[in-house]
Amino acid sequence: MRIFLRYVFAMFSSASRTPHLLCFFMLLLLWCGPGRPAQGQAGNSASVAGTVVDAQTKKPLGFATVFIAQTTYGTNSAENGTFKLSSLPAGTHELVVSFLGYETLSHKFTLQAGQQLSFRFELMPKANALQEIVIRPDTNWKQNYSIFLKNFIGQTENAAKTEIINADVLYFQFDPEARLLTAEAIKPLIIENRALGYRLHFVLEDFQVNFANSQTFHAGYPRFEKMKPRSNAQQKRWEEARLNAYNGSLMHFTRALYRKNLEAEGFNVRRLERRPNPNRPPEAEIQAGLNRARNQQMGTIMRISQGGAQEDSLSYWSRMAGLDKTVAFLYKDPIPYEQLVAPDASGERLRLQFKDNLNVVYTKEKEELGFVNQRVFSKRRASGFQTSLLTLTEPYTFIEPNGMILNPYSHLVEGYWAWEKLAEMLPLDYSPRPE
Numbered sequence: 290m291r292i293f294l295r296y297v298f299a300m301f302s303s304a305s306r307t308p309h310l311l312c313f314f315m316l317l318l319l320w321c322g323p324g325r326p327a328q329g330q331a332g333n334s335a336s337v338a339g340t341v342v343d344a345q346t347k348k349p350l351g352f353a354t355v356f357i358a359q360t361t362y363g364t365n366s367a368e369n370g371t372f373k374l375s376s377l378p379a380g381t382h383e384l385v386v387s388f389l390g391y392e393t394l395s396h397k398f399t400l401q402a403g404q405q406l407s408f409r410f411e412l413m414p415k416a417n418a419l420q421e422i423v424i425r426p427d428t429n430w431k432q433n434y435s436i437f438l439k440n441f442i443g444q445t446e447n448a449a450k451t452e453i454i455n456a457d458v459l460y461f462q463f464d465p466e467a468r469l470l471t472a473e474a475i476k477p478l479i480i481e482n483r484a485l486g487y488r489l490h491f492v493l494e495d496f497q498v499n500f501a502n503s504q505t506f507h508a509g510y511p512r513f514e515k516m517k518p519r520s521n522a523q524q525k526r527w528e529e530a531r532l533n534a535y536n537g538s539l540m541h542f543t544r545a546l547y548r549k550n551l552e553a554e555g556f557n558v559r560r561l562e563r564r565p566n567p568n569r570p571p572e573a574e575i576q577a578g579l580n581r582a583r584n585q586q587m588g589t590i591m592r593i594s595q596g597g598a599q600e601d602s603l604s605y606w607s608r609m610a611g612l613d614k615t616v617a618f619l620y621k622d623p624i625p626y627e628q629l630v631a632p633d634a635s636g637e638r639l640r641l642q643f644k645d646n647l648n649v650v651y652t653k654e655k656e657e658l659g660f661v662n663q664r665v666f667s668k669r670r671a672s673g674f675q676t677s678l679l680t681l682t683e684p685y686t687f688i689e690p691n692g693m694i695l696n697p698y699s700h701l702v703e704g705y706w707a708w709e710k711l712a713e714m715l716p717l718d719y720s721p722r723p724e
Contacts, residue, residue: 443710486527537651
């Protein structure tokens, strides 16, 4: 699957979502041979094979990277452009083909147990691949890279042990009018997560930090490789760290939801409704009040009494503008599973649909101190249970048994899940060890 992670910076942020998502789809030539079940194949092992060629010359592309997104399943095409991935699990996957100087292609498909599928990928050369690229010096590169790391890798304890090996392939642009920072990478990012023991090859398709509405998202295709441990002790530390990253994660939540085992696995899920703040005047009234106050001369500004205290009109309307537009109402009763998921006629996946927002509390693990103390001037508090918010941006979506949400554009996360970024990510083929 293409990973598309969209966050808001603050839990229960009052910033409204943009009216539409920026959808980045590959408009390229892709020809897929018809999928066919393997004839006479024993067992449940499934596989994918195919060929990678240049779309214009039809010549084979040897040594292209071919992988199932967000998994450890990957390979390179042979000199004649052929490839094969064996021992794949059944389910929905996204096959990604990447080659330097060519547009990345992806194809989502469903694989049945014991099935063999065959594809032919025709890659288009990038428009500027044969042109000289002039890169202007970026005097703000270090500052922009710092923002990128914070919003892409994260700020967790694992993030401190995660490094982008080839950061020099990143280029940034900042639009001061839109207050929008974007990033692109001319090659796949190579990321070493020494906390979890994974090396990621991340094909970055899109990255944006929107300071105007306090939202950030990125889209891309990660391929995982297990790093070789120096000792059995290090391997054990990696296994423990992976389990810790898995517990309470969005992947853990969706798998527990699929199994209808949320409470037993530590998830307390309640409906959260956002209602208009009754203490905040309408926006038009606030803006009109601010304009009147700013146009008045000093000494003639109207005084407003608030509980016995005197306040000038500019301060009053500024205070009203600073109030949250909505207030959260948390329902106390658990949500029945039939109001969350329903079987889908297409197969093993479940349809996910719910009202308002899901307030998800993971009761088996406390927040990291970095999350608690991320706001410098906020009042200090003790670590509580990890609390996240899940919102659907579309009427419904689908989840697979492995925890994959099929449509990556269908949901928005806030709170703890938004704080845990790439440094906490695990491959979809990860399985926690038995307790």
